Amino acid sequence: MAHRSSLAAIALCIAPAVSAQNGIPLAPAVPAYAVPVPAAPAPTVPATAIRVVLTTSEGPMTFALDKDHAPKTTANFLRYVDQKRLDGVTFYRAMKLGNGVGLIQGGAKGEPKRVLPPVAHEPTSLTGLTHDDATISLARFAPGTGTADFFITVGAIPYLDADPKREGDNQGFAAFGHVVEGMDVVRRILDAPTSATEGVGAMKGQMLAAPVRILTVRRAK
Structure with missing residues (x-):
């Protein structure tokens, strides 16, 4: 199926290049040395951040998108918001990485009628942003392939940052904002049951047994 073959992945691995099996990209496990960091105090949100309210079947979240540091990735996300995609x-x-740390991922899963052309990759080494607690970041295959899928961290996961010293795909993921309200909803989704059989490779066991519906995504008034 087309949407399955386009499923956006997060490559958390010793050699972060994304491979595929049966047309679905794999997301290998976090290496033992990449220890997740517990949640830290929320970072300062720029006054110029663009607020977006994402309403789910579990409740609302408010995002603050950092257009100053990650302008391309922010503009990409807002295209999907403004077109209601x-x-x-x-x-x-x-x-789930343990001790309450992990991430949740959502988006269009490559659904053709929703997906727009990909955006150029903005690595954290360029933007100065990091994957700390409550970070919003763009899911991707290779750098420059991100479209309509994104993830939210619970706790800091620094291995998602760009690291030029790492072998293979070392460009990390494009962080572009933070959740400023609704992290209780994010944690509830992270804690929800997952299917023991859905998913491929290291993603097996990570797919939600009952996906949480995103009802609307709108700029805050």
Whole structure:
């Protein structure tokens, strides 16, 4: 199926290049040395951040998008918001790393009628942003392939940052904002049951048994 073959992945691995099996990209496990960091105090949100309210079947979240540091990735997300292309998609993945740390992933899963052309990659080494607690970041295959799928961290996961010293795909993921309200909803989704059989490779066991519906995504008034 087309949407399955386009499923956006997060490559958390010793050699972060994304491979595929049966047309679905794999997301290998976090290496033992990449220890997740517990939640830290929320970072300062720029006064110029653009607020977006994402309403789910579990409750609302408010995002603050950092257009100053990640202008291309922010503009990409806002294209989907303004064209209402994220209305009706789901959070479909919960990667649980232990001790309450992990991430949830949602988006269009490559659904052709929703997906726009990909955006140029903005690595954290360029933007100065990091994957700390409550970070919003763009899911991707290779750098420059991100479209309509995104993830939210619970706790800091620094291995998602760009690291030029790492072998292979070392460009990390494009962080572009933070959740400023609704992290209780994010944690509830992270804690939700996952299917023991859904998913491929290291993603097996990470797909939500009951995906959480995203009802609407709108700029805050």
